[in-house]
Amino acid sequence: MLAGLLLLLVCQLLGEWIVLALALPVPGPVMGMVLLLIALIVAKRVPEAVRMSAEGLLRHLALLFVPAGVGLMVHAELIAAEWLVILLALVVSTVVTIVVTALVLKYLTRNMDMSGGK
Amino acid sequence: MTSFWVYFAAKPLWWIIVTIATFIFTTWLNRRVGGTPLLHPVLVALSLIIVLLQLTGTDYDTYFEGAQFIHFLLGPATVALAVPLYDHLERIRKMLVPLLIACACGAVTAALSVIAVAWALGASESTLLSLAPKSVTSPIAIGIAEKIGGYPSLAAGFALITGAIGCLTAPMLFRWLKIEDDAHKGFALGLSSHGFGTAFAFEFSTLAGAFSGLAMGLTGLVTAFLVPVLIRLLGL
Numbered sequence: 001m002l003a004g005l006l007l008l009l010v011c012q013l014l015g016e017w018i019v020l021a022l023a024l025p026v027p028g029p030v031m032g033m034v035l036l037l038i039a040l041i042v043a044k045r046v047p048e049a050v051r052m053s054a055e056g057l058l059r060h061l062a063l064l065f066v067p068a069g070v071g072l073m074v075h076a077e078l079i080a081a082e083w084l085v086i087l088l089a090l091v092v093s094t095v096v097t098i099v100v101t102a103l104v105l106k107y108l109t110r111n112m113d114m115s116g117g118k
Numbered sequence: 119m120t121s122f123w124v125y126f127a128a129k130p131l132w133w134i135i136v137t138i139a140t141f142i143f144t145t146w147l148n149r150r151v152g153g154t155p156l157l158h159p160v161l162v163a164l165s166l167i168i169v170l171l172q173l174t175g176t177d178y179d180t181y182f183e184g185a186q187f188i189h190f191l192l193g194p195a196t197v198a199l200a201v202p203l204y205d206h207l208e209r210i211r212k213m214l215v216p217l218l219i220a221c222a223c224g225a226v227t228a229a230l231s232v233i234a235v236a237w238a239l240g241a242s243e244s245t246l247l248s249l250a251p252k253s254v255t256s257p258i259a260i261g262i263a264e265k266i267g268g269y270p271s272l273a274a275g276f277a278l279i280t281g282a283i284g285c286l287t288a289p290m291l292f293r294w295l296k297i298e299d300d301a302h303k304g305f306a307l308g309l310s311s312h313g314f315g316t317a318f319a320f321e322f323s324t325l326a327g328a329f330s331g332l333a334m335g336l337t338g339l340v341t342a343f344l345v346p347v348l349i350r351l352l353g354l
Contacts, residue, residue: 106302
């Protein structure tokens with residue numbers, strides 16, 4: 001468990017370094033995810049310690065968004081001034097985006113054999 | 119009594135406990151009412167905490183001194199997404215080209231549609247520019263907003279609201295469009311609603327979660343390059 005957490009943090013740190021060194025517009029953790037994926041592909045398996053830490057964190061992923069979400073209170077005045085426009089734009093755009101993405105993906109994979117994939 | 123409160127509130131530990139306890143309560147509440155996305159545990163929890171902060175006159179910086187220790191875990195959690203991705207690697211490899219095309223279509227739609235609607239309704243320019251990167255995960259949204267001249271902190275907030283809207287509307291949209299494959303559901307959720315959607319997708323299945331994480335990563339990359347170019351093309 002501890003070794004798994006350590007590996008996750010090391011990947012994140014390496015990710016941050018690479019992003020900084022190459023001036024990439026991507027956050028370090030996303031680069032860290034890519035690094036860990038490459039490591040797993042090379043190792044051809046997921047070590048038990050890594051799986052335990054990873055699944056423990058991902059099971060509570062929703063909780064981790066609460067602190068950032070509370071930050072909305074800082075923008076209360078700005079949001080109060082244009083809330084209707086913002087809400088309409090976000091709702092319409094999010095719905096259209098989900099529809100476009102899901103339909104494009106469904107259409108492009110319609111002839112694929114998906115048996116045994118689950 | 120008042121000074122006792124101040125003593126407690128100044129301790130970072132207090133706000134960690136408040137955040138976790140509130141979230142456990144709202145998760146329990148959500149289950150009690152049948153898991154409706156309208157009372158999504160994250161939305162209810164952050165509303166309750168905002169009310170508590172207002173009532174006690176606590177500012178966000180003080181709250182974040184404690185809550186940052188929870189926030190910090192988003193980093194390793196993002197790295198951890200590699201595990202479900204690896205578990206479903208075969209499936210992803212088989213679908214790679216459709217996934218990349220869907221990602222490009224979705225990311226362009228997300229940025230263009232939000233700018234179009236907000237512009238048509240007369241939003242101010244700084245709002246427009248803060249809205250543009252709303253479909254990507256907060257840390258990337260902050261970087262993009264800085265680059266194109268929006269408010270970074272506002273962009274992060276919009277990204278969170280977008281995530282909530284995605285979770286609220288997605289189950290209905292999937293039923294309406296007859297999207298039955300968990301991989302498709304997860305990918306659409308992760309693309310439109312980033313980490314928030316990914317957390318939600320894990321409630322469908324780990325397959326949906328893995329595809330959602332993949333979509334989140336890909337969309338972050340695509341949008342980071344695309345939005346600054348789009349903004350220049352639109353002359354904003």
